[in-house]
Amino acid sequence: MEFEELEAQVESFRAERAGRQYPPGFQLFDSMTATDAELAAAEAALGTRLPSKYRRFMQAFGGGVFSFVELLPVRSPDSRDEDLLSVNLGAYAVPNFVAVAPVGTGDWWGFVSNDGVCSEQVSFVDHEDGAAQVQFGDFYEFVLTKGLRVAR
Structure with a gap:
C-alpha cells in the first residue's frame, strides 16, 4: 500500500465521523507529529533505522x-508521558525490537531490528518471553x- 491510499482511508474515516458527538475531551486523533530532526535523533539514540x-x-x-x-509519539509533549525513546531505552526494553504501540497487556507492537535496520513488518512481542511474531x-x-479497523 502506498501513502496516498492510506491518506484516502484516513480522510474517509474522518468524513464518516464528522459531526458525531463524543464525550468531552475525547479525540479520534492526537496528531503528535515528528520532524525529520526528531526522527533522526530517535534513530541515533536507538541505534537503528526506522521503517520508511x-x-x-x-x-x-x-x-x-x-x-x-x-x-x-517520537517525542512526548509532556515529559511525564511515554514516548519512543523512554519506552525503548527504559528498563523494560526488548533487545533488537522497537516498540511503537502498546497492546494494553504489557505486550507491544513494533519492529524487529537487525544490524541497525528495522523490518518494515510490524510484529507483536509478548512481554513474558520477548518472542516477536510478525502480525502485519x-x-x-x-x-x-488496528487504528481504523479496516478489514485487509
Whole structure:
C-alpha cells in the first residue's frame, strides 16, 4: 500500500465521523507529529533505522491516539508521558525490537531490528518471553487494521 491510499482511508474515516458527538475531551486523533530532526535523533539514540512507512506516517499523522490504537509519539509533549525513546531505552526494553504501540497487556507492537535496520513488518512481542511474531506486512497495514479497523 502506498501513502496516498492510506491518506484516502484516513480522510474517509474522518468524513464518516464528522459531526458525531463524543464525550468531552475525547479525540479520534492526537496528531503528535515528528520532524525529520526528531526522527533522526530517535534513530541515533536507538541505534537503528526506522521503517520508511513509519517515518512518513509519524511526519504526517503522528503519535498518540489514532482512533482505536495508541501510538507512541517520537517525542512526548509532556515529559511525564511515554514516548519512543523512554519506552525503548527504559528498563523494560526488548533487545533488537522497537516498540511503537502498546497492546494494553504489557505486550507491544513494533519492529524487529537487525544490524541497525528495522523490518518494515510490524510484529507483536509478548512481554513474558520477548518472542516477536510478525502480525502485519507494514506499518500502514497495521494502522488501518488496528487504528481504523479496516478489514485487509
